[in-house]
Amino acid sequence: MIDFLQNWIYLTGAMALVGIGLYIVLTNTNILRIIVGLNIVDSGTNLFIVTIAWHPKSVMPIYTATNNLVVDGHVVAADPLPQSLVLTAIVIGLGTTALALAIAVKIYQKYGTLDVRKIKEEDK
Amino acid sequence: MKTYNFAALLVGVPLLMAFSIPLFGFISKQLAKWITVLTLTFEFLFSLYILLWHVYPFNVIMGNWVPPFGENLYIGSLATILIVVISFVGLMISIYNLWSAKYGDVVHFALLFLMFVGGSIGLISTGDIFNVFIFMEITGISSYALAAYGPERRALGGAFKYLVISSIGSTLYLFGVLLIYTQLGTLNIAEIAARISQTTPGLLTFAGILLVAGLAVEAELFPFNGWVPDTYTGAINPVSATLSGIGSVGGVYVLIRIVMTVFGKNGNFVSTYGNLDLMTLIAILGTATVVIGELSALVQTNIKKMLAYSSMAQMGLVAMAFSIGSRLGAYAGIFQLINHSIAKAMLFLILGVIVSFGGERVEDMKGLWYKSPFLAVTFTIGALSLLGLPLFGGFWSKFALVDASFQRGGWYDFIMAIVLFASVVEAFYYLKVVGYIFTSKPAVSEKIKVEISPAIPIAAFAILIIAIGIFPQIVSGISYSAAHELTDKMSGYVLNVIPTIVGH
Numbered sequence: 277m278i279d280f281l282q283n284w285i286y287l288t289g290a291m292a293l294v295g296i297g298l299y300i301v302l303t304n305t306n307i308l309r310i311i312v313g314l315n316i317v318d319s320g321t322n323l324f325i326v327t328i329a330w331h332p333k334s335v336m337p338i339y340t341a342t343n344n345l346v347v348d349g350h351v352v353a354a355d356p357l358p359q360s361l362v363l364t365a366i367v368i369g370l371g372t373t374a375l376a377l378a379i380a381v382k383i384y385q386k387y388g389t390l391d392v393r394k395i396k397e398e399d400k
Numbered sequence: 401m402k403t404y405n406f407a408a409l410l411v412g413v414p415l416l417m418a419f420s421i422p423l424f425g426f427i428s429k430q431l432a433k434w435i436t437v438l439t440l441t442f443e444f445l446f447s448l449y450i451l452l453w454h455v456y457p458f459n460v461i462m463g464n465w466v467p468p469f470g471e472n473l474y475i476g477s478l479a480t481i482l483i484v485v486i487s488f489v490g491l492m493i494s495i496y497n498l499w500s501a502k503y504g505d506v507v508h509f510a511l512l513f514l515m516f517v518g519g520s521i522g523l524i525s526t527g528d529i530f531n532v533f534i535f536m537e538i539t540g541i542s543s544y545a546l547a548a549y550g551p552e553r554r555a556l557g558g559a560f561k562y563l564v565i566s567s568i569g570s571t572l573y574l575f576g577v578l579l580i581y582t583q584l585g586t587l588n589i590a591e592i593a594a595r596i597s598q599t600t601p602g603l604l605t606f607a608g609i610l611l612v613a614g615l616a617v618e619a620e621l622f623p624f625n626g627w628v629p630d631t632y633t634g635a636i637n638p639v640s641a642t643l644s645g646i647g648s649v650g651g652v653y654v655l656i657r658i659v660m661t662v663f664g665k666n667g668n669f670v671s672t673y674g675n676l677d678l679m680t681l682i683a684i685l686g687t688a689t690v691v692i693g694e695l696s697a698l699v700q701t702n703i704k705k706m707l708a709y710s711s712m713a714q715m716g717l718v719a720m721a722f723s724i725g726s727r728l729g730a731y732a733g734i735f736q737l738i739n740h741s742i743a744k745a746m747l748f749l750i751l752g753v754i755v756s757f758g759g760e761r762v763e764d765m766k767g768l769w770y771k772s773p774f775l776a777v778t779f780t781i782g783a784l785s786l787l788g789l790p791l792f793g794g795f796w797s798k799f800a801l802v803d804a805s806f807q808r809g810g811w812y813d814f815i816m817a818i819v820l821f822a823s824v825v826e827a828f829y830y831l832k833v834v835g836y837i838f839t840s841k842p843a844v845s846e847k848i849k850v851e852i853s854p855a856i857p858i859a860a861f862a863i864l865i866i867a868i869g870i871f872p873q874i875v876s877g878i879s880y881s882a883a884h885e886l887t888d889k890m891s892g893y894v895l896n897v898i899p900t901i902v903g904h
Contacts, residue, residue, distance in 0.1 A: 294575070301564060314567055321571050321578075328582045357587075358578065361530060365574060368537045372567045375541060379548055379560050386553040399554050 286327040293320030307380045307390045311373060318369035322362050329358035401899045404458040407475055410446060410483065411525060414439055414518030415538075418511050425507030432507045436494040436514050443487035443521070447480065451878065456480045457885075457896050459527070467527060467897050468588035474527040474897050478734065478882035481875070482524050482653055485738050489645040489745050490517040492857035493638050496749050499853040500638050500756075509549055516542040516642060520650040527897055529577050529662075530587045532654055533570060536618065540566050543639075543647055550636040558634030562627040566617050569624060573614025579607035590897035593662045593889055596673055604663075605675045611658050612678060612685075618651025620715040622688040629696075632708035637752030640704070644711045645745030652715065652737055655682075656722050660730070660886045661893050669808070670725040670887055683723035683815070689716030690818055694825040704760050706829060707747055710786065713822060714740040720815050721801045722886075724808050730883035731876070732800035738875055739793040739868065743785040746861035749854065750779050757848050765833050767842025774850055776837045778862045783830040785865045788823050793868035796876065798823065 293316055300313030335343055337353040345353040380390065387395050417439040425432040450456055457480075460473035475483070494513065501509050519538035526532055544566070548559035577587070583599040584592055596604070616624045632640045659678045664670040672678045693713030700706040718740065721733035751760065753775060758764050769776040785792035788799075798819060805815040850858075868875055885892040894901060 294571075298568070301568065307560065310564060314564065317568060317571050321574055324575065325578055328578060355585075358581070361578075364530075364534060368534070368541075371541055372537070372563065375544055376560070376563055376567075379544070379556055379563065382548065383553075383556045383560065386556060395557050399557065 283327050283331055290320045290324035290327060293323060305392045311376045315373055322365055325358045325362040329355040402458040403461050404455055405460050408460045411518060411522040413442060414514050418514035418518060421511045422507060429506045432510045433498050436510045439514060440487055440491040440494050444491050447483045447487050451480050451484050459897060468586055468591040471531060472527040473525040475525050476885045477878055478885050479524050481878045481882055482649055483521055485741055486520055486646050486649055489741055492860055493641055496854050496857045497638055499851055500752055503551060512542045512546050517646060520646050523650040524653050527589050528587055529589050533574050536570050539647060539650060540570060543643060546639045547631050547635045555634035558631035562631040565627045569614040569617030572610045576607040576610030579603055589662060590894045594894050594901045596662060601675050604673060608663055608678050615651060615655040619655045620648055620712050621685045621719055622692060625712050628712050629705050629708045633704045637748050641745040641748035645741045648715055649737060649741050652718055661889045664889050666890055679723050679725050682719050686716045686719035686723055687818055690822050694822050698825055698829050701762055702760060703762050704751060711744050717822060724804045724812055726804055726808055727883045727887045728800060728804035728807060730886045731880050732797055732804050734879040734882055735797035735800060735875060739785060739797050742861055742864055743782045746858060747782045749858055750775055753850055753854050762833060766836045766840035768837040770842050772848035772850060778858050780834050781862045781865055783834055787826040787830050791869045793865045796872040
């Protein structure tokens with residue numbers, strides 16, 4: 277399979293983004309910041325998906341006269357499947373963010389605040 | 401391998417009708433509601449045809465791209481019975497919605513509801529591990545919007561909490577799927593299941609934890625179920641019924657499919673590959689869910705919150721039943737899942753009628769018998785089924801669960817203790833409510849008039865619960881053959897999808 281450890285810097289970046297996003301979601305009390313954290317988690321996952329499909333010596337996955345997909349019995353083409361998966365993941369992330377922002381607007385209209393703790397106090 | 405491509409309509413029709421509902425909504429709002437009823441009637445009759453004429457197990461292979469090269473839907477005995485249950489519960493809730501959806505944007509509510517049911521059916525029938533993610537997001541996004549619907553502002557807080565937890569969960573699930581993809585280069589569940597031993601154990605363990613963490617959000621298992629009380633309490637009652645009757649079924653199905661079929665080993669008792677035994681992990685999470693859910697439900701004064709915590713606890717029982725790993729255990733889990741889905745959906749629907757005439761505290765249930773004997777009797781039937789009294793549906797599944805843990809022996813005897821503990825605690829808080837209903841005098845002697853459209857689903861659920869209690873054969877036969885699909889992964893699942901594959 278793909279020798280994906282060659283891209284360790286991107287993989288580390290993806291993991292770091294997921295970690296940063298989770299930290300933001302868990303520690304912030306403002307709803308908008310939580311939505312930004314969700315977005316960062318999404319970005320980390322998308323970066324991870326793109327990274328596992330690609331390594332520094334890979335070529336484009338389209339067969340032409342000068343573009344050899346197989347060299348010395350090893351597939352050197354980038355893997356096209358995760359790149360199509362990432363499109364779906366990006367669109368889904370966009371939809372979730374839009375819905376979250378719509379709910380945040382509604383919350384601000386009904387409660388007059390975006391602080392999670394104040395909302396909890398008002399509900400009691 | 402049998403192919404029956406018409407079954408793609410099971411997923412296609414609800415999604416198509418969902419997005420054409422705004423067009424019907426231009427004509428009249430009533431028409432939009434009736435379209436949901438008609439679509440779900442079609443779903444229910446078609447799935448009943450698949451069940452009764454024994455069309456299952458089959459694959460849906462569009463465009464002659466046979467798995468593992470193309471995407472497929474696999475509908476075996478487990479998927480069949482769960483689709484029947486989901487479309488039945490969905491049909492009943494849509495009939496109820498004819499009465500209950502009165503205010504606000506009724507047309508888009510019908511759209512979201514149909515999309516949620518269609519997404520759940522897709523989640524159960526798909527044979528591709530990435531499509532599971534897509535259907536999870538279809539059900540997820542529609543259920544966040546459904547949970548935020550309603551006149552009360554507390555719905556928004558619950559919906560937002562659900563959105564944050566569930567979208568992080570599905571992101572973790574996607575991470576796990578991609579980790580498996582780097583190892584095997586395939587996304588087909590059957591091929592992954594057959595070749596799972598070719599992976600690196602460390603990465604597999606990591607991927608397994610990510611997958612379980614992601615799926616446990618929908619399956620309401622302990623550390624990931626913080627959203628349950630707030631969302632169920634905030635949402636309007638038909639939505640709570642939808643989430644507990646349909647959403648949790650899809651979540652549990654995928655969790656069990658991943659843990660038992662993909663990660664499982666063939667054998668009398670399912671155990672798992674990798675350094676970490678996922679079945680033990682599920683057992684621990686399930687036990688914690690039962691204990692925490694039941695004890696939290698015991699102290700609630702708001703009856704909706706009580707039902708939400710009870711729903712959590714019942715999901716813990718289901719997860720524990722599957723984690724026993726034997727065929728009887730899987731049978732008990734499926735049976736318990738079906739019983740819970742029917743009974744809890746009914747209780748939420750009854751509560752919807754009661755709340756429209758009064759409050760939702762436990763004290764407001766006092767004297768319900770004098771206000772409306774119909775609601776009092778049906779509520780009692782649902783409560784007795786959930787706590788597992790003989791002659792009601794819930795008895796047979798809890799009995800099978802105790803039997804399965806007894807046969808497995810070892811430390812699984814512990815599960816028996818947990819089930820009995822759960823039954824006692826459930827008896828305590830449900831019988832308290834039932835006692836209020838029958839013995840107390842009502843504060844206000846105003847009668848509750850139940851109209852025909854909410855009465856039909858409540859009566860149908862009640863009759864079904866008693867029917868299952870008296871003739872458990874109507875569910876137990878298909879559940880037992882469905883259990884074989886889970887415990888014997890090669891002959892039960894993988895070879896039905898890809899006949900030529902060799903297990904490793």
